[in-house]
Amino acid sequence: MTTPMTTYDIAPESARINATPAAATRVFNRVIGFFHTWQNRRTFYRLGEMSDAELADIGLTRADLSVAIDLPFGADPTAKLRSIASERVRKAA
Template sequence: MVNTISNVYRAWKNRRAFYRLGEMSDAELADIGLTRADLHVAIDVPFGRDPTERLRLIAADRTDTIEDIARKVT
C-alpha cells in the first residue's frame, strides 16, 4: 500500500515538472534534446504513469539514432 502511494506521489510530482517543460521555448527544449512534439507524445500516458519516463525513452532513442547516423557518415 505504501509503495503504491509512493509511486502515485512520484508520478504526480514528475507530471508537475513535465508541465513546466511546456513553458520552455523550442530552443530551450532543443538544448535538452526534446521537441514540443515529444511533449505531446509523452503526455498521452494514463494519469498514474510518469510522462517523464516516456520523455527519457524518446530522448534516448533520438540520441541512439543520431549516433548511428554519425557512424555511417564517417
C-alpha cells in the same frame, strides 16, 4: 500432548514487532509511486513553458511533449520523454 513450538514462538520480541506485513509494504510503495508520478507530472508541465530552443538543448521537441501527455494519468510522462530522448541520441550516433 505438547504443542510444537513455531518459529514465531521462539523469535525475539523485537523481530516480531519490526516485521512489516507484505500488504502494508505494497500499499506504501503504491502511495510513494503515486506521489513521485504526481511530482514528475508537475515538472513535466513546466517543460511546456520552455521555448523550442530550450527544449532542443535537452533533446526534446514540442511533439515529444504531446506524445508524453497522452499517457494515462498513472503513467509517468518523464519516463516516456527520457526514452524518446535516449532513442534520438542512439539513432544520431
